[in-house]
Amino acid sequence: MASVPTALSSLILIGLLVADVPPNSQALFPSSEPFTPSAPTKAGGHHLQSLQAQYKSLSEQLSRLKPHQPYILVDTARNHLYVKRRQEVVLDAIASTGSGTILDKPGEGNDQWVFDTPRGEFLVQSKLTHPAWVKPDWAFIEEGQEIPTNQADRVEQGVLGEYALGFGKGYFIHGTLYTRFLGKNVTHGCIRLNDGDLKRVYTFARIGTPIIIF
Template sequence: MSADLPPTLDETPEAAPPRRWLAVVLVATAALLLLSGGALLVLARLGQVAVASPLRPVTASASGEDEKILARRAAAAKTLERLRPRGVYIVVDSYRNRLRLYRDGELLRTAVCSTGTGVVLRDPRNGRQWVFDTPLGERVVERKVKNPVWAKPDWAFIEEGMLPPTDPNERFDPNSLGDYALYIGDGYIIHGTLFKTLLGRRVTHGCIRLGDEDLEFVYRHTPIGSRVFLY
Protein backbone atom coordinates (compact mmCIF):
# COMPACT_ATOMS: atom_id res chain seq x y z
CA MET A 1 0.00 0.00 0.00
CA SER A 2 1.24 3.42 -0.68
CA ALA A 3 2.01 5.68 2.21
CA ASP A 4 -0.64 8.16 3.19
CA LEU A 5 0.15 11.61 1.76
CA PRO A 6 -0.59 14.80 3.65
CA PRO A 7 -3.80 16.41 2.61
CA THR A 8 -3.55 18.83 -0.34
CA LEU A 9 -4.61 22.43 0.38
CA ASP A 10 -6.91 23.63 -2.38
CA GLU A 11 -6.89 27.35 -1.25
CA THR A 12 -4.01 29.52 -0.18
CA PRO A 13 -4.40 31.77 2.88
CA GLU A 14 -5.70 35.38 2.24
CA ALA A 15 -3.06 38.04 2.24
CA ALA A 16 -3.32 40.77 4.86
CA PRO A 17 -5.07 43.88 3.56
CA PRO A 18 -2.57 46.46 2.42
CA ARG A 19 -2.10 49.62 4.47
CA ARG A 20 -3.74 51.79 1.83
CA TRP A 21 -7.11 50.18 2.48
CA LEU A 22 -6.95 51.44 6.03
CA ALA A 23 -6.47 54.94 4.72
CA VAL A 24 -9.44 54.56 2.37
CA VAL A 25 -11.65 53.40 5.23
CA LEU A 26 -10.58 56.34 7.38
CA VAL A 27 -11.23 58.82 4.57
CA ALA A 28 -14.70 57.35 4.01
CA THR A 29 -15.39 57.62 7.74
CA ALA A 30 -14.30 61.25 7.73
CA ALA A 31 -16.60 61.99 4.78
CA LEU A 32 -19.53 60.41 6.58
CA LEU A 33 -18.83 62.49 9.67
CA LEU A 34 -18.69 65.66 7.57
CA LEU A 35 -21.95 64.85 5.83
CA SER A 36 -23.66 64.07 9.12
CA GLY A 37 -22.73 67.47 10.51
CA GLY A 38 -20.30 66.17 13.15
CA ALA A 39 -18.57 68.72 15.31
CA LEU A 40 -15.07 67.37 14.57
CA LEU A 41 -13.43 66.79 11.22
CA VAL A 42 -11.69 63.42 11.10
CA LEU A 43 -9.00 63.39 8.46
CA ALA A 44 -7.12 60.33 7.23
CA ARG A 45 -3.63 61.04 6.06
CA LEU A 46 -0.83 58.53 5.54
CA GLY A 47 -2.70 56.03 7.64
CA GLN A 48 -2.87 58.34 10.65
CA VAL A 49 -5.86 60.15 12.11
CA ALA A 50 -5.83 63.88 12.73
CA VAL A 51 -8.63 65.72 14.53
CA ALA A 52 -9.30 69.33 13.54
CA SER A 53 -11.03 72.02 15.58
CA PRO A 54 -14.71 72.76 14.87
CA LEU A 55 -15.40 75.43 12.20
CA ARG A 56 -16.66 78.68 13.68
CA PRO A 57 -17.90 81.74 11.77
CA VAL A 58 -15.68 84.80 11.90
CA THR A 59 -17.40 88.14 12.40
CA ALA A 60 -15.83 90.91 10.33
CA SER A 61 -15.45 94.26 12.03
CA ALA A 62 -15.52 97.57 10.15
CA SER A 63 -11.99 98.53 9.23
CA GLY A 64 -10.67 102.02 8.73
CA GLU A 65 -11.07 101.61 4.97
CA ASP A 66 -14.74 100.65 5.39
CA GLU A 67 -15.32 103.73 7.50
CA LYS A 68 -13.83 105.92 4.75
CA ILE A 69 -16.16 104.37 2.18
CA LEU A 70 -19.18 104.97 4.43
CA ALA A 71 -18.10 108.57 4.96
CA ARG A 72 -17.80 109.14 1.19
CA ARG A 73 -21.25 107.65 0.64
CA ALA A 74 -22.75 109.94 3.26
CA ALA A 75 -21.07 112.97 1.66
CA ALA A 76 -22.34 111.96 -1.79
CA ALA A 77 -25.88 111.58 -0.44
CA LYS A 78 -25.73 115.10 1.03
CA THR A 79 -24.47 116.49 -2.28
CA LEU A 80 -27.28 114.81 -4.23
CA GLU A 81 -29.84 116.13 -1.78
CA ARG A 82 -28.39 119.64 -2.11
CA LEU A 83 -28.50 119.46 -5.93
CA ARG A 84 -32.01 118.02 -6.07
CA PRO A 85 -34.28 120.49 -7.90
CA ARG A 86 -36.73 122.38 -5.74
CA GLY A 87 -40.07 123.81 -6.70
CA VAL A 88 -41.41 123.39 -10.24
CA TYR A 89 -39.12 122.13 -12.99
CA ILE A 90 -39.39 120.58 -16.45
CA VAL A 91 -37.53 117.54 -17.78
CA VAL A 92 -37.38 116.97 -21.55
CA ASP A 93 -36.38 113.54 -22.84
CA SER A 94 -35.41 114.29 -26.45
CA TYR A 95 -34.74 110.61 -27.18
CA ARG A 96 -38.25 109.41 -26.34
CA ASN A 97 -39.91 112.78 -27.04
CA ARG A 98 -41.45 113.13 -23.61
CA LEU A 99 -41.83 116.22 -21.45
CA ARG A 100 -42.42 115.83 -17.71
CA LEU A 101 -43.43 118.51 -15.27
CA TYR A 102 -42.46 118.13 -11.60
CA ARG A 103 -43.02 119.97 -8.36
CA ASP A 104 -40.59 119.12 -5.54
CA GLY A 105 -39.94 115.73 -7.12
CA GLU A 106 -43.62 114.89 -7.60
CA LEU A 107 -44.65 114.20 -11.20
CA LEU A 108 -47.47 116.52 -12.24
CA ARG A 109 -47.73 115.80 -15.95
CA THR A 110 -46.23 113.63 -18.68
CA ALA A 111 -46.70 114.87 -22.24
CA VAL A 112 -45.78 113.65 -25.69
CA CYS A 113 -43.68 116.28 -27.41
CA SER A 114 -41.67 116.82 -30.58
CA THR A 115 -38.01 117.80 -30.63
CA GLY A 116 -35.28 118.75 -33.13
CA THR A 117 -34.51 116.81 -36.29
CA GLY A 118 -30.75 117.31 -36.20
CA VAL A 119 -30.86 118.39 -39.85
CA VAL A 120 -28.23 120.86 -41.05
CA LEU A 121 -29.41 123.72 -43.29
CA ARG A 122 -26.93 125.83 -45.28
CA ASP A 123 -27.49 129.22 -46.81
CA PRO A 124 -26.42 128.85 -50.47
CA ARG A 125 -25.52 132.53 -50.64
CA ASN A 126 -22.83 132.62 -47.98
CA GLY A 127 -22.44 129.10 -46.52
CA ARG A 128 -23.97 130.04 -43.19
CA GLN A 129 -25.52 127.00 -41.55
CA TRP A 130 -28.00 126.04 -38.84
CA VAL A 131 -28.26 122.74 -36.97
CA PHE A 132 -31.81 121.94 -35.92
CA ASP A 133 -31.02 120.17 -32.65
CA THR A 134 -32.87 120.54 -29.37
CA PRO A 135 -30.28 121.83 -26.89
CA LEU A 136 -29.13 119.60 -24.05
CA GLY A 137 -28.34 120.58 -20.49
CA GLU A 138 -30.05 123.00 -18.13
CA ARG A 139 -31.98 126.12 -19.02
CA VAL A 140 -34.45 128.45 -17.35
CA VAL A 141 -37.90 129.68 -18.32
CA GLU A 142 -37.02 133.29 -19.08
CA ARG A 143 -40.48 134.52 -20.00
CA LYS A 144 -43.99 133.32 -20.79
CA VAL A 145 -46.28 134.71 -23.47
CA LYS A 146 -49.94 134.08 -24.21
CA ASN A 147 -50.94 134.23 -27.90
CA PRO A 148 -47.30 134.49 -28.99
CA VAL A 149 -46.22 135.85 -32.37
CA TRP A 150 -43.25 134.22 -34.05
CA ALA A 151 -40.70 136.48 -35.68
CA LYS A 152 -39.37 134.16 -38.37
CA PRO A 153 -35.58 133.98 -38.57
CA ASP A 154 -33.66 133.82 -41.86
CA TRP A 155 -33.57 130.03 -41.93
CA ALA A 156 -37.38 129.83 -42.03
CA PHE A 157 -37.31 131.51 -45.45
CA ILE A 158 -34.18 129.81 -46.79
CA GLU A 159 -35.70 126.44 -45.95
CA GLU A 160 -38.61 127.33 -48.24
CA GLY A 161 -36.27 128.49 -51.01
CA MET A 162 -37.08 132.14 -50.37
CA LEU A 163 -34.92 135.16 -49.68
CA PRO A 164 -35.29 136.58 -46.16
CA PRO A 165 -37.40 139.76 -46.34
CA THR A 166 -35.91 143.13 -45.56
CA ASP A 167 -39.18 144.36 -44.06
CA PRO A 168 -39.47 143.05 -40.45
CA ASN A 169 -43.26 143.08 -40.68
CA GLU A 170 -43.09 140.30 -43.24
CA ARG A 171 -41.51 138.00 -40.66
CA PHE A 172 -44.34 137.95 -38.12
CA ASP A 173 -46.39 134.74 -37.84
CA PRO A 174 -49.22 134.78 -35.25
CA ASN A 175 -50.31 131.16 -35.77
CA SER A 176 -47.42 128.68 -35.69
CA LEU A 177 -46.61 128.80 -31.95
CA GLY A 178 -50.09 128.02 -30.66
CA ASP A 179 -51.79 129.69 -27.70
CA TYR A 180 -48.87 129.76 -25.26
CA ALA A 181 -45.08 129.93 -25.33
CA LEU A 182 -42.37 129.47 -22.71
CA TYR A 183 -39.04 130.95 -23.82
CA ILE A 184 -35.91 129.17 -22.58
CA GLY A 185 -33.21 131.26 -24.27
CA ASP A 186 -31.29 131.44 -27.55
CA GLY A 187 -34.50 131.36 -29.56
CA TYR A 188 -35.66 128.01 -28.16
CA ILE A 189 -39.30 127.83 -27.10
CA ILE A 190 -41.75 125.37 -25.59
CA HIS A 191 -44.81 126.05 -27.71
CA GLY A 192 -47.82 124.60 -29.51
CA THR A 193 -48.10 123.16 -32.99
CA LEU A 194 -50.30 123.08 -36.05
CA PHE A 195 -49.12 119.54 -36.79
CA LYS A 196 -50.45 117.49 -33.90
CA THR A 197 -50.16 114.19 -35.76
CA LEU A 198 -46.37 114.64 -35.70
CA LEU A 199 -46.14 114.81 -31.90
CA GLY A 200 -43.77 112.18 -30.57
CA ARG A 201 -41.39 112.58 -33.50
CA ARG A 202 -38.23 114.57 -34.16
CA VAL A 203 -39.59 117.11 -36.58
CA THR A 204 -38.83 120.54 -35.10
CA HIS A 205 -36.08 123.06 -35.68
CA GLY A 206 -34.95 122.66 -32.06
CA CYS A 207 -37.97 123.92 -30.14
CA ILE A 208 -40.19 121.66 -28.03
CA ARG A 209 -43.72 121.30 -29.35
CA LEU A 210 -46.70 120.22 -27.24
CA GLY A 211 -50.36 119.51 -27.85
CA ASP A 212 -52.91 122.11 -26.82
CA GLU A 213 -54.01 120.65 -23.46
CA ASP A 214 -50.50 119.72 -22.35
CA LEU A 215 -49.16 123.12 -23.35
CA GLU A 216 -51.84 124.96 -21.38
CA PHE A 217 -51.19 122.82 -18.29
CA VAL A 218 -47.43 123.38 -18.47
CA TYR A 219 -47.90 127.10 -19.08
CA ARG A 220 -50.23 127.57 -16.11
CA HIS A 221 -48.17 125.50 -13.66
CA THR A 222 -44.64 126.64 -14.58
CA PRO A 223 -43.56 129.98 -13.15
CA ILE A 224 -40.90 132.17 -14.74
CA GLY A 225 -37.48 131.16 -13.45
CA SER A 226 -38.30 127.44 -13.37
CA ARG A 227 -35.45 125.16 -14.39
CA VAL A 228 -35.64 123.10 -17.58
CA PHE A 229 -33.47 119.98 -17.87
CA LEU A 230 -32.98 118.60 -21.38
CA TYR A 231 -31.28 115.34 -22.30
Protein backbone atom coordinates in the same frame (compact mmCIF):
# COMPACT_ATOMS: atom_id res chain seq x y z
CA MET B 1 -42.40 117.49 4.57
CA ALA B 2 -43.55 114.46 2.67
CA SER B 3 -47.11 113.25 3.20
CA VAL B 4 -47.73 109.56 3.89
CA PRO B 5 -48.83 108.79 0.28
CA THR B 6 -45.84 110.70 -1.09
CA ALA B 7 -43.48 108.92 1.24
CA LEU B 8 -45.00 105.56 0.34
CA SER B 9 -44.90 106.29 -3.38
CA SER B 10 -41.26 107.33 -3.00
CA LEU B 11 -40.55 104.01 -1.35
CA ILE B 12 -42.40 102.10 -4.07
CA LEU B 13 -40.69 104.09 -6.80
CA ILE B 14 -37.27 103.48 -5.31
CA GLY B 15 -38.17 99.82 -5.05
CA LEU B 16 -39.26 99.75 -8.70
CA LEU B 17 -36.12 101.51 -9.84
CA VAL B 18 -33.97 99.04 -7.98
CA ALA B 19 -36.08 96.14 -9.22
CA ASP B 20 -35.69 97.38 -12.78
CA VAL B 21 -32.00 96.51 -12.78
CA PRO B 22 -31.55 92.99 -14.16
CA PRO B 23 -30.63 90.93 -11.11
CA ASN B 24 -28.36 88.65 -13.07
CA SER B 25 -26.51 91.38 -14.87
CA GLN B 26 -22.85 90.75 -14.35
CA ALA B 27 -19.62 90.54 -16.17
CA LEU B 28 -19.84 87.65 -18.59
CA PHE B 29 -16.36 87.75 -20.03
CA PRO B 30 -13.38 86.21 -18.33
CA SER B 31 -11.39 89.39 -18.84
CA SER B 32 -13.74 91.39 -16.65
CA GLU B 33 -11.70 92.80 -13.88
CA PRO B 34 -12.75 94.32 -10.62
CA PHE B 35 -10.35 96.85 -9.19
CA THR B 36 -8.52 96.63 -5.90
CA PRO B 37 -8.97 99.74 -3.81
CA SER B 38 -5.92 101.18 -2.13
CA ALA B 39 -5.17 99.33 1.06
CA PRO B 40 -6.60 100.80 4.25
CA THR B 41 -3.89 102.46 6.24
CA LYS B 42 -5.76 102.71 9.52
CA ALA B 43 -7.10 99.99 11.72
CA GLY B 44 -9.95 98.18 9.90
CA GLY B 45 -13.01 99.18 11.95
CA HIS B 46 -11.97 102.77 12.36
CA HIS B 47 -11.20 103.12 8.69
CA LEU B 48 -14.56 101.65 7.68
CA GLN B 49 -16.43 104.04 9.96
CA SER B 50 -14.55 106.95 8.49
CA LEU B 51 -15.38 105.78 4.95
CA GLN B 52 -19.02 105.32 5.84
CA ALA B 53 -19.20 108.82 7.30
CA GLN B 54 -17.58 110.25 4.18
CA TYR B 55 -20.01 108.34 1.93
CA LYS B 56 -23.03 109.59 3.89
CA SER B 57 -21.77 113.15 3.84
CA LEU B 58 -21.18 113.02 0.08
CA SER B 59 -24.61 111.45 -0.49
CA GLU B 60 -26.15 114.38 1.39
CA GLN B 61 -24.17 116.87 -0.67
CA LEU B 62 -25.38 115.28 -3.90
CA SER B 63 -28.94 115.24 -2.63
CA ARG B 64 -28.76 118.96 -1.93
CA LEU B 65 -27.86 119.61 -5.58
CA LYS B 66 -31.02 117.91 -6.84
CA PRO B 67 -33.81 120.27 -7.93
CA HIS B 68 -36.04 120.85 -4.93
CA GLN B 69 -38.49 122.86 -6.95
CA PRO B 70 -40.58 121.31 -9.75
CA TYR B 71 -38.80 121.12 -13.09
CA ILE B 72 -39.42 120.30 -16.73
CA LEU B 73 -37.67 117.30 -18.26
CA VAL B 74 -37.52 116.77 -22.03
CA ASP B 75 -36.54 113.45 -23.62
CA THR B 76 -35.65 114.33 -27.22
CA ALA B 77 -35.08 110.70 -28.21
CA ARG B 78 -38.59 109.62 -27.32
CA ASN B 79 -40.23 113.04 -27.74
CA HIS B 80 -41.74 113.33 -24.30
CA LEU B 81 -41.95 116.29 -21.98
CA TYR B 82 -42.39 115.66 -18.27
CA VAL B 83 -43.15 117.96 -15.43
CA LYS B 84 -41.55 116.46 -12.34
CA ARG B 85 -41.61 117.21 -8.67
CA ARG B 86 -38.70 115.26 -7.19
CA GLN B 87 -39.43 111.66 -8.27
CA GLU B 88 -43.11 112.32 -8.99
CA VAL B 89 -44.23 112.78 -12.60
CA VAL B 90 -46.82 115.57 -12.54
CA LEU B 91 -47.33 115.62 -16.31
CA ASP B 92 -46.24 113.30 -19.13
CA ALA B 93 -46.84 114.94 -22.51
CA ILE B 94 -46.05 113.84 -26.04
CA ALA B 95 -43.89 116.46 -27.69
CA SER B 96 -42.06 117.18 -30.91
CA THR B 97 -38.40 118.13 -30.76
CA GLY B 98 -35.60 118.98 -33.19
CA SER B 99 -35.41 117.15 -36.52
CA GLY B 100 -31.61 117.04 -36.70
CA THR B 101 -31.74 118.10 -40.36
CA ILE B 102 -29.33 120.66 -41.77
CA LEU B 103 -29.70 123.64 -44.08
CA ASP B 104 -26.92 125.52 -45.84
CA LYS B 105 -26.62 129.18 -44.98
CA PRO B 106 -26.63 131.46 -48.04
CA GLY B 107 -23.38 132.88 -49.26
CA GLU B 108 -19.95 131.40 -49.39
CA GLY B 109 -18.49 129.14 -46.76
CA ASN B 110 -19.70 125.96 -45.18
CA ASP B 111 -21.93 127.47 -42.54
CA GLN B 112 -25.06 125.49 -41.82
CA TRP B 113 -28.06 125.57 -39.56
CA VAL B 114 -28.46 122.34 -37.58
CA PHE B 115 -32.00 121.88 -36.34
CA ASP B 116 -31.32 120.15 -33.02
CA THR B 117 -33.03 120.81 -29.73
CA PRO B 118 -30.22 121.95 -27.43
CA ARG B 119 -29.25 119.55 -24.61
CA GLY B 120 -28.42 120.41 -21.06
CA GLU B 121 -30.08 122.51 -18.40
CA PHE B 122 -31.89 125.75 -19.10
CA LEU B 123 -34.26 128.04 -17.24
CA VAL B 124 -37.65 129.39 -18.25
CA GLN B 125 -36.75 132.96 -19.22
CA SER B 126 -40.05 134.24 -20.55
CA LYS B 127 -43.74 133.39 -20.51
CA LEU B 128 -45.82 134.68 -23.39
CA THR B 129 -49.51 134.56 -24.20
CA HIS B 130 -50.76 134.65 -27.81
CA PRO B 131 -47.19 134.61 -29.11
CA ALA B 132 -46.45 135.68 -32.65
CA TRP B 133 -43.75 133.92 -34.62
CA VAL B 134 -41.06 136.24 -35.90
CA LYS B 135 -39.77 134.08 -38.71
CA PRO B 136 -35.98 133.81 -38.78
CA ASP B 137 -33.93 133.74 -41.98
CA TRP B 138 -33.90 129.95 -42.23
CA ALA B 139 -37.71 129.81 -42.38
CA PHE B 140 -37.62 131.73 -45.67
CA ILE B 141 -34.56 130.02 -47.11
CA GLU B 142 -35.99 126.61 -46.34
CA GLU B 143 -39.03 127.44 -48.45
CA GLY B 144 -36.98 128.95 -51.25
CA GLN B 145 -38.25 132.46 -50.53
CA GLU B 146 -36.47 135.79 -50.36
CA ILE B 147 -35.58 137.06 -46.91
CA PRO B 148 -37.83 140.10 -46.36
CA THR B 149 -36.29 143.45 -45.64
CA ASN B 150 -39.35 144.63 -43.76
CA GLN B 151 -39.52 143.20 -40.23
CA ALA B 152 -43.31 143.22 -40.32
CA ASP B 153 -43.20 140.64 -43.11
CA ARG B 154 -41.58 138.19 -40.73
CA VAL B 155 -44.42 138.16 -38.23
CA GLU B 156 -46.87 135.30 -38.38
CA GLN B 157 -49.78 135.03 -35.96
CA GLY B 158 -51.52 131.93 -34.64
CA VAL B 159 -48.95 129.24 -35.43
CA LEU B 160 -47.38 128.88 -31.98
CA GLY B 161 -50.54 128.21 -29.99
CA GLU B 162 -51.86 130.19 -27.04
CA TYR B 163 -48.68 130.20 -24.98
CA ALA B 164 -44.91 130.07 -25.30
CA LEU B 165 -42.13 129.61 -22.78
CA GLY B 166 -38.74 130.91 -23.86
CA PHE B 167 -35.61 129.21 -22.61
CA GLY B 168 -32.93 131.20 -24.44
CA LYS B 169 -31.31 131.68 -27.84
CA GLY B 170 -34.69 131.78 -29.57
CA TYR B 171 -35.84 128.38 -28.34
CA PHE B 172 -39.38 128.01 -27.00
CA ILE B 173 -41.82 125.47 -25.71
CA HIS B 174 -44.93 126.30 -27.72
CA GLY B 175 -48.05 124.92 -29.38
CA THR B 176 -48.53 123.65 -32.90
CA LEU B 177 -51.01 123.39 -35.73
CA TYR B 178 -49.43 120.10 -36.75
CA THR B 179 -50.54 117.89 -33.87
CA ARG B 180 -50.24 114.79 -36.09
CA PHE B 181 -46.46 115.19 -35.87
CA LEU B 182 -46.38 115.09 -32.07
CA GLY B 183 -44.12 112.27 -30.93
CA LYS B 184 -41.75 112.85 -33.86
CA ASN B 185 -38.56 114.81 -34.34
CA VAL B 186 -39.81 117.44 -36.76
CA THR B 187 -39.04 120.87 -35.31
CA HIS B 188 -36.25 123.35 -35.90
CA GLY B 189 -35.17 123.01 -32.27
CA CYS B 190 -38.21 124.27 -30.38
CA ILE B 191 -40.39 121.93 -28.32
CA ARG B 192 -44.00 121.60 -29.45
CA LEU B 193 -46.94 120.43 -27.36
CA ASN B 194 -50.66 120.09 -27.91
CA ASP B 195 -52.91 122.88 -26.59
CA GLY B 196 -53.97 121.10 -23.39
CA ASP B 197 -50.49 120.07 -22.30
CA LEU B 198 -49.11 123.48 -23.25
CA LYS B 199 -51.64 125.20 -21.02
CA ARG B 200 -50.73 122.93 -18.10
CA VAL B 201 -47.01 123.52 -18.56
CA TYR B 202 -47.58 127.27 -18.87
CA THR B 203 -49.68 127.33 -15.70
CA PHE B 204 -47.15 125.27 -13.79
CA ALA B 205 -43.92 126.98 -14.90
CA ARG B 206 -42.48 130.08 -13.33
CA ILE B 207 -39.68 132.29 -14.60
CA GLY B 208 -36.60 130.38 -13.46
CA THR B 209 -38.15 126.91 -13.57
CA PRO B 210 -35.38 124.53 -14.68
CA ILE B 211 -35.72 122.72 -18.02
CA ILE B 212 -33.45 119.68 -18.34
CA ILE B 213 -33.14 118.38 -21.90
CA PHE B 214 -31.40 115.18 -22.90
